[in-house]
Amino acid sequence: MxxxxxxxxxxxxxxxxxxxxxxxxxxxxxxxxxxxxxxxxxxxxLQGLPAVPVSQYRLLARLLSRLIDAEHGLLLSSDVGREMGEQDADRLIEHVEQRRRLLAQAQQDVPILHRTIARCSALIGREIAADREIADKAQALEMMLRAHLQEDRVVRGELNELIATLRASLASMSRVLQEVGADSSELARAQEVLSQDLPEDPVAAKRLLEQAREEILAAGNKVVEANEAMQQQMQQQMRKMQQLTEQLKRAEAQARNDPLTGLANRRRLAEFLRGLKSETVSFVMLDIDFFKKINDQYGHDAGDEVLADLAEVLSGCVREGDMVARLGGEEFCVVFPDTPLATAVELAEELRAAVDVHDFKTSAGPIPVTVSVGVAQRRPGEPNSAWIKRADEALYASKTGGRNRVSSAE
Incomplete structure (x- = not known):
């Protein structure tokens, strides 16, 4: 605890x-x-407020911040106790979605090198097997280009077209690497090499293209590594976020139910009352008679057992669609939708009698338990607070009238 x-x-x-x-x-x-x-x-x-462990929140925030830029990372570095605003949350979600799209784009761009080499080989009338490794393809292309340079100087125009194609591919890959925060120095060097005029000397031209090839291969490997790493991190974060969402859902459910009895608490009761469509609704308030004496004589543990047992008795006596809730301490209530006052009084009497004859067995031994009951039917246009107050006044009348009885408010 x-x-x-x-x-x-x-x-x-x-x-x-x-x-x-x-x-x-x-x-x-x-x-x-x-x-x-x-x-x-x-x-x-206050007891039912859900809470996420600070250490878990900070771990998730630290891991997620690795995937986003500094501006959006500040949204995760705020105090744990402060709830993130809706606008900031929308900004963060949109930013993560942008990163996800960039990863998908990177995954599509990795095969660019394979397609580019295939196009280059096709430009000089050659073909390289599609199942070969990219390094083998690049070496084979180099040999083809060298032979072509030696055989026909007309290939110079084709090589210039090749260089233009490579420049476009390199620019796209550079943008992807920059967006995911990876260094793109290899691509910059390859772009610098390809921006030079192709030398007249075939050997020098080969050396220039070889240098560009090495830089492109290094950059391609970096794209693959960055893609794999970020895909793995995104999957881990999605699992963490799913776990956190499930924990929050459980905490929300716990916040709407009384932890001791499992009955609805005041929050869930208020939601139920707001959603009522019936015009004829009755409210029954119950209070355990002399509950303090039970706690004093048998102990608080036995008192808690009485409360839990009473919750089961009440839940077993109501109809489908009725609401049983614990208001606090030894006070309970039942809401009877579509039920006029006379019928509600009869049902309340059944509840009282069921408690009176029930055998409350506790760790301290059997305890005799009775309840006093107050009933009120909601008037047209009457606020819930006034309606419940009338039921409470009827309960008070039962208390002052001898207890273990049902009173109604007209």
Whole structure:
């Protein structure tokens, strides 16, 4: 358990111990009860906040920053606790997509050397086997050019066309290497060599073309290496991002459910209420009678077992489409869509009776448990806060009227 989680648990335990004392001394203080419920809700929300380990975030940010430029890398170096803005996130996603396209382009450009050599050999009426290695192809082309120079000086014009073709290919490869952050000095030297006029002397012309060939081969190998390395890094980062996405989804699900009982928490309850389409909806609020005495007499562990067992009892008694949630402490609620007040009171009575006859077995032994219940039907146009408050007032009436009973708000 992290330090943050330990502190939150301590706050919740202290609050659970303090709340009944305060309520007992201020039974008629409705505003105080509302404040205590808000405090309980705030503690639960704080407890359910998802968190990604700082070390994991920094590792992912450091690995991903190797694939992007310095400007976009700054977006990953921000404080871990600050959420990245939507505009910055869109910029980062677009930049990574650009890099992905560059890798794809690099993969397409690697075969350029093979096609260029094939075109060059075709220009002088020769053919080199397609399955040969690029170094063998370059050496074979060199021998062909030398023989052609010796045989016919007309080849000079063809060689100039070859050089123009190579220049275009080299320019494309240079852009790819620069975009992926690799050194393109070999291509620069090859371009410098090919920018010179072809010497009249066949031996000098051969030497010039050989020099360009060596530089092109070195650059081609660098393109292949850069492509393979970045493809591997991109795959690793995609796996890491997928894992992080799954972790965030799990954290989001945990943040919408009560960790002790597995029931919906206040956040999920609020989402459920916002999505209700029914005009006839009833809200049932339940509170365990004398729960503080249970904790004092049997211990908090046994109290937690009672809460978890009660959650199962309530979940087993409701209908499909109903919502059972834990509001905090020993308070629970049930939402009955498409249910008028009279029917909701009958259902609430069934819930109360089911709890009354249930055998609550704990590590401290069996514990008798009853609940007090308040029911309210939502009025047309009534805010949820007012509606729930009326149910809470009905619950209070059950408490003051002897407990283990159901009261309704008209």
């Amino acid at each position: 992290s330090e943050k989680d330990a502190l939150v648990h301590q706050l919740i335990d202290d609050f659970d111990a303090l709340r009944p004392i305060v309520l007992a001394s201020n039974k008629e203080h409705v505003e105080l009860r509302a404040i205590l419920r808000r405090m309980a809700s705030t503690l639960e929300k």
